[in-house]
Amino acid sequence: MSKIRIIGEFAAVRWFRPLRSRRAVERRQRRLLRRHLRFLRRHSAYFHDLLAAHGGFADLPLMDKSVMMGRFDEINTVGAHRDEALALAIANERSREFDADLGTNSVGLSSGTSGHRGLFVVSAEERDAWVGTVLARTLPKGRLFGHRIALFLRADNTLYESVGSKAVSFSYFDVHADMAANIARLQEYRPTILVAPASVLRLIARAADDGRFDALPEKVYAVAEVLEISDSQRIQASLRQPLLHQLYQCTEGFLAHTCERGTLHLNEDNILVEREPLGDGRFTPIITDLRRRAQPIVRYRLGDVLLERAEPCPCGSALAAIERIEGREGDTLVFRTAEGLPVPVFADVVTRALLYADGFDEYRVAQTGPMRLEVSLDVLDAHTRQSVTEELHTLADRVGSLRPEVFFTAYRHDGTVKLRRVTRTWRGPDDEKL
Ligand SMILES: [Zn+2]
The missing domain is CATH 3.40.50.12780 (ANL, N-terminal domain)
Structure with a gap:
């Protein structure tokens, strides 16, 4: 040095x-x-x-x-x-x-x-x-x-x-x-x-x-x-x-x-x-x-x-x-229109949509299937789940895609990996085109 x-x-x-x-x-x-x-x-x-x-x-x-x-x-x-x-x-x-x-x-x-x-x-x-x-x-x-x-x-x-x-x-x-x-x-x-x-x-x-x-x-x-x-x-x-x-x-x-x-x-x-x-x-x-x-x-x-x-x-x-x-x-989500066309949804757009949902503190969203989102929350009561689902559906409406199915799991803090709030684990046929 x-x-x-x-x-x-x-x-x-x-x-x-x-x-x-x-x-x-x-x-x-x-x-x-x-x-x-x-x-x-x-x-x-x-x-x-x-x-x-x-x-x-x-x-x-x-x-x-x-x-x-x-x-x-x-x-x-x-x-x-x-x-x-x-x-x-x-x-x-x-x-x-x-x-x-x-x-x-x-x-x-x-x-x-x-x-x-x-x-x-x-x-x-x-x-x-x-x-x-x-x-x-x-x-x-x-x-x-x-x-x-x-x-x-x-x-x-x-x-x-x-x-x-x-x-x-x-x-x-x-x-x-x-x-x-x-x-x-x-x-x-x-x-x-x-x-x-x-x-x-x-x-x-x-x-x-x-x-x-x-x-x-x-x-x-x-x-x-x-x-x-x-x-x-x-x-x-x-x-x-x-x-x-x-x-x-x-x-x-x-x-x-x-x-x-x-x-x-x-x-x-x-x-x-x-x-x-x-x-x-x-x-x-x-x-x-x-x-x-x-x-x-x-x-x-x-x-x-x-x-x-x-x-x-x-x-x-x-x-x-x-x-x-x-x-x-690779974490850009891929929604789909009624005609089956892919719609890229940037990670940041998802986190912004969730600014309007309430009831939770920590969250993660993962796309695990063609129209399937898995949402992990630290608070999983009915109100919070509904609030998050509504915002994700509003987002889908806004980008002109079908509404994704939303599933909930409990949030776990993991200090050993980088925090990525929005991820896509599912890989679709259109990945090359996006
Ligand atoms: Zn400056």
Whole structure:
């Protein structure tokens, strides 16, 4: 861990890299892309061959998790071997120590929401740049010193290792550990900035409601899970936050952050985002990390659905603004019209519909059949069931589909998996077309 490198990146992001117009953003991206492709041609066997065969960046085939895992050895530029790296990452995960590294590189596993296991390798330089960028994006304007940052993370690796200094301290909380103990420790730590998945923030919010936690932070960030509006409102109220921030960070990169207005902006100073349009301002991002060299992420198709923001953000940033992250593409529900035509219903549209239903606190909706929804609720009385069924039927009427059958089960909290309130476990014949 090099503090000089971290501070250098912090200063660059915060003060010395003014990207005040789209032209400035695009100019920077073109410059970084040229340099990056030059590097890849020389150091990555996979990209050397592809660039020779295809010529330009725009013609490179898209990558995804299966390509990344299948061609891992040729893609990475630090000579890492997949099986060895995987064994090391699994051993780290089992011991939950995360101290074994591959030379100077860190390895880690990503659980991902798709169920496939992803492997990532990050160099020491990249790790420092990441810490510097995250600090630059999260520390409040005004007071820079004396912050205590609490990080609740699902899978740790040395990427997130504790960095202690007089200016800023980090404390890592394992989401697999006992939450009551975590919250007691959090209370003692008194974080000024709290970073956690939405499901964990809800537990902390509940602890605040019960009087078990009163060390209210200055800023709260939701990470790693789609943030639902109803969750956001509850967390804000309990932790007394004027707004809830977000860091959109996945194995493939640090993709977006909220500005002081609470708007999500894509991190286009380091990442190039191509858009696969889904209609009505929705798109699936194809990302290229312009600076990540150990494990290049080039034209990598994420399975997420993002909704672009119609108006520019009043903060004046030239980085593209996102209205919200709507979840995984595979979790878009598929209803049907009376004629049998498929109607995609985005996860976010379902959670919005349920804002109008009442009587429950926790819920999950899963599409388990062609017209079958299974709804898990923490309160299952007749009124609540009826309220939820009505809203789901209203939604179906609104999108012009038949009404789905709705079944109810009891809600169970599972801290070991990412919270996805809306999922689709049933796979239909039209999946390719959606
Ligand atoms: Zn903004």
